[in-house]
Amino acid sequence: xxxxGFTMIELMIVVSxxxxxxxxxxxxxxxxxxxxxxxxxxxxxxxxxxxxxAYFAEHGQYGKELSGPNGIGWKPQGYKGGGKNENFxxxxxxxxxxxxxxxxxxxxxxxxxxxNLGNTCADKANFTASAAGDISGKNKIDLWQIDQDRNIKxxxxxxx
Numbered sequence: 303x304x305x306x307g308f309t310m311i312e313l314m315i316v317v318s319x320x321x322x323x324x325x326x327x328x329x330x331x332x333x334x335x336x337x338x339x340x341x342x343x344x345x346x347x348x349x350x351x352x353x354x355x356a357y358f359a360e361h362g363q364y365g366k367e368l369s370g371p372n373g374i375g376w377k378p379q380g381y382k383g384g385g386k387n388e389n390f391x392x393x394x395x396x397x398x399x400x401x402x403x404x405x406x407x408x409x410x411x412x413x414x415x416x417x418n419l420g421n422t423c424a425d426k427a428n429f430t431a432s433a434a435g436d437i438s439g440k441n442k443i444d445l446w447q448i449d450q451d452r453n454i455k456x457x458x459x460x461x462x
Contacts, residue, residue, distance in 0.1 A: 333461060336444075339392075340437065340444065342391060343433045344454055346394055350376050350431055353376035354431075366396055366398070366406060368406060369405055378390045378410070381404070385411075386411055386413065389411075390411065392435040392446075393408065393434050394408050394410070396424060397417060397418075420432050420457065427450070432445060433446040433447075437460050443458060444461065445460070
């Protein structure tokens with residue numbers, strides 16, 4: 303009677319091939335996953351720009367307050383108060399002394415603080431708003447900015 307099965311060497315070869323393929327594919331997977339998170343930035347910054355332009359048309363200046371009674375009427379879709387339970391990843395808005403969560407900036411799932419937003423401003427003729435997040439999980443902030451001319455700029459790459 304003949305017995306069928308795999309030898310220990312055959313099983314070890316298969317396991318080593320799987321380990322090799324995983325070693326190659328996992329870093330690429332995380333890189334693509336991080337880039338997918340970046341896709342939200344252009345959509346949200348473009349909608350923030352549109353809200354600023356509407357506010358400018360009505361008031362003759364750009365606004366520092368994104369939400370609230372004196373705000374431009376913008377916040378990320380599904381905003382619930384900031385932090386881990388949000389539907390968006392990045393922190394959006396303005397960084398200045400006295401800036402408040404839910405009015406001047408909105409903290410996303412990645413938890414980047416307002417201080418990571420860099421140099422931002424809004425005045426009569428100009429504005430620069432930012433989006434920041436630690437998408438790689440390595441304490442390297444990925445920073446994007448948009449201005450009154452709708453120039454979206456990748457200021458600091460947080461993936462590599």
